[in-house]
Amino acid sequence: MSDAVLVLDRVSKRFGTRAALDAVTVSVPQGTVWGLIGPNGAGKSTTFNLLCGYLRPTSGKVRILGRDPRVPGSLKGVLGVLPQDAALPGYLAVGPLLTYLGTLSGLERPEREARVALELVGLSEVWDVPPAALSHGMGRRVGLAQALLGDPPVVLLDEPTSGLDPRVAAEVRGLVAKMRGRATVLVSSHNLPELEALCDGATILDHGKVVQAGTMAELTARSAEFRIQVARGDIPVEALRALPGVAQASLRPDGLLSVVLDPKAESPEAVLNATLRLLLDAGVQVSGVSQGQSLESRVLALT
């Protein structure tokens, strides 16, 4: 992609004899919220750490806005990062710490930006509190505040909602969603429904390799199949298979009807409507409809 902001080009990273990443290529388009998905040990954190310049790739090229993260000072003011397992520096209270980090980011009014960032995550009251005195959830929110300091054009968030209560997690998701278009955001999470709702696209890693990457519609095959949960009634499966645009229809014993679309079908929505009409005319009672597979099913099938 020509407008890719985050790029890993055939990047490998070895730790001794163990390959954490093997010729991984990732490309995140500008202004999108992109997910990084995979089971434990898939290479998500290594990918994050390479993008942040914490690690040096064994081979391949890493670029953020065309800059090499390992070049000293190249990420100043460009990148906001919420690392997953890094403790906040404990030698300053939250407010002075964010001001200090803002100064190092080259912000013109670091203290003001620090107050704005803390307000954004709803923690203005912890300005004078040492990071060690914060709860895990509050610490994550302060971590998020430092990542958002000065509104950087690229933001990397590793497990941003981990350990947060549902209300705060929803607020954080809202914050990330608002960044769409303004910033390019890479989010890593094990919470796949969260990523499915939040992201424009994702890269799925397993055992240090990319197993699939694309937009969320492509990953979940939203325009390739749909599922109908049948509550009651006899399903005319043969009639369904004969409908224009339907390539395959199958019924599971639990009443889940899966319809795969013909790739040549002009409008998936028209096929869905025709299918529903046929079922309702046959007296079938429908309790739910979903397009494509869930991201979770897709990831479970791939990894």
Added chain:
Amino acid sequence: MQTLKDTWTIFGAELRRALKSPRVLLVLLLYLAFSAGVMLAAGALAHQAQMQADAQGQGGGLESPKAALLAMLFGQDRSLVESLLPLPAVVLLVFKLGLIFLPAYVAVLGFDTVSAELQTRSLRYLTVRTSRTALALGKALALATVVLLLVTVVQLGVFSYALSTVPDFSTTEAWHVWPRLWGTTALVGLGMAALTTLCSTLARSPALSLTLNFTALLGFWAAGAFGSGARVMRLMEQQATQQEPPVGWQERIGLLAPSTWSAEVLYPDTARALTGALVLLLFAAVCAAAAVAVLRARDV
């Protein structure tokens, strides 16, 4: 330019952090208590030696017990002993023993300056915002400044004590000798601050960093002792044979130790003193450059 600006910012933050740290206060108290102990012991020894010298009708020359003590502490060079002889023994003893223990104080003060942040990974919040060069230099400079403050406080205390207890020691003399003693300690302190920062960048664990640091100090101490022993043997051979034997490799090993060069800074010969000072500065610069190189190359 940006690196300089960031180095200044990091230096300020690290210095404030260090000055608030109870550890600095503890090390200062230890240093002061140690110096006070040395002062008391040296005072008693000097008094006894003076009484002995008076009884034997010896003056304050090169044959005096004080000169023998100085020769033992600073080497057998007559010109050096002669130049130090007018100074109070207590000042010289505290200075010399302070130089021996200063590296350990610096190691205790700064072993975790980088390694603790590598262990908790809090350094990651900084490396995306500034260059690692600025980080290493800012931290090393803050540590060096704390060491210089510590040394200054202790030396002021010792000089005040000497001025109030040694009748022949005047303020003019104190002002004359203090810059050289302070400068020597400061140069050694700078070098040790840079060495401690280097060890701290090498290890992800503070315990390992401290071990590395003390291993390096032990190595320098061994090199210094080896070289100094070889020098004494050479001088004894020279006295016995009335011929000047060549300087052997054993003595040259001593050149690897900063303590060898800190002794040089005290020489009345300006060229020799300047060479010692330059070598100590070079040692500090090499250690600081190595700390920068290690931090830039390593994974955080």
